[in-house]
Amino acid sequence: AQSVTQPDIHITVSEGASLELRCNYSYGATPYLFWYVQSPGQGLQLLLKYFSGDTLVQGIKGFEAEFKRSQSSFNLRKPSVHWSDAAEYFCAVGASTNAGKSTFGDGTTLTVKP
């Protein structure tokens, strides 16, 4: 069965500092991996996705993530955090076949200090 672990429930960083959010997955085949962001009172928005190819993927809002098969990880990074990045971030793993359901992690809440 597929699963996703986000080890950090809550992270606080200063504005302008770099950010890394961790995600570890368990999946029997080549995973489809996603990062979503949820601002307070909003639905989830896709930040980036990895299906195959280059293991470093670029997303919206200046985010990137790196797929490391050997570590079963798909960590999200941003070189310089903005106050507007404060939100909850979800990592998800999906099936490689059509429209299979994705399994979401429990989320990491990011607080940005001024």
Added chain:
Amino acid sequence: DSGVTQTPKHLITATGQRVTLRCSPRSGDLSVYWYQQSLDQGLQFLIQYYNGEERAKGNILERFSAQQFPDLHSELNLSSLELGDSALYFCASSGRGADEQYFGPGTRLTVT
């Protein structure tokens, strides 16, 4: 704007009642997913429909049911409501062959 619409935005009802939540997927998307998000349970996958047929089932209670209509909109029916059913209910849709999901703004259900 994801292109996924959900109605109503807010719903307040009493225990024991039944409610229906509605979702319209993005144009052309065949899959609809329903999720429940609560403070203690996080984001829980409930059920997926693909082109009118149930495709996958998650942690959906027997008191809950869903369907997808020929025009691809979906409804989630919640009955015999309990206080613990208070949560945000999200609908998401995805296209053929793709797994990224586009989420609606959610329906906030409060059971009193």
